[in-house]
Every structure is written in C-alpha cells, then in structure tokens.
Amino acid sequence: MRKLTRYSPPAIKTLDDRGFTISTSPYMLAKRSVFMKRFDKFITTMSTEDIKSSLEDLNTWAKIDSVVKIPNASSMLKITFLDVHMAARALSDGLAIYYFINPRQIEPERFNHITPCWTCYSYNHSTTDCHVKNKICSTCGSEGHDLRSCTTTSAPTCINCK
Structure with missing residues (x-):
C-alpha cells in the first residue's frame, strides 16, 4: 500500500480522503527502486530514517519513500524513491551520503514477471x-x-x- 507524503499528487490525496486504498504495482515499485552497494559499513550502522534524511538533505532532488537494509549483506541498501525519474537520476548521477556514491555502485531493481x-x-x-x-x-x-x-x-x- 502506498503511503501518502507531502510530495504525493493531489489526485492521490483526494482518493485517499474519500476512503480509497492506493496501491502501487510491483512493476512500478521496482522501477522506483535501486540497490546501493559496496559502500562504507559505517552507513549501515545508522538507522534507516537517518540514512533517508541524509540522502534527502545531500541530494536535494531526491524524495525517498523507504530505505531497507538487506539482511546478510552488510554493505547493501534498497532505496525506493517517490518517482521513477529520481531512481533514474540516482542510476545516472550517483548519490551523496557523507561521500559520493558512484553510479557504478547503484543498480536498478529488476522485476521478473x-x-x-x-x-x-x-x-x-x-x-x-x-x-x-x-x-x-x-x-x-x-x-x-x-x-x-x-x-x-x-x-x-x-x-x-x-
């Protein structure tokens, strides 16, 4: 289920106000998600909320829906953006979080139907x-x-x- 944020389009807020449940297809969630890997393990000692706020502060164009730490992978995070274009920008330009994360360290999430x-x-x-x-x-x-x-x-x- 999609959670509403201050960046949600007005139509989604209107539907939510009228009691409709808004959900996003797995395909579209995958298009909005990237995996950040091979970075300093210090970052994974932070809480997911701190990682999210740091990413949004240092990358002013990025609005993040969620950050997930991948179990058994100490230097891998799944980042889901609010928009497909933000994920594409992270893939092409990289991300800043205490230091620059090269685009080669970021992979798109793959959806297999x-x-x-x-x-x-x-x-x-x-x-x-x-x-x-x-x-x-x-x-x-x-x-x-x-x-x-x-x-x-x-x-x-x-x-x-x-």
Missing part, C-alpha cells in the same frame, strides 16, 4: 499450454479435484517441490 499455470501450478508455461488433463488441487497436490472440493485435513503441500 512470473505467470503460473493455474491448472498444474507449474511456472514454465501458461494454462492454455498445459499438458495436464485434470486440475490439480492447490492444497494437497492431488489430481482430479480443486481447492473448493478438497477434503484433506493435513497441512498444505507444495505442488512443485512436494
């Missing part, structure tokens, strides 16, 4: 190209029935890895 088959739940083809004759239950993994008619009381089973 995955379309599952809703007949057999495999990920290498679509429903129209499915070779399975009978529907497979998404709960127990058995052929011949679907989720609505499943009588299994055991824990759900992954269809792909069992």
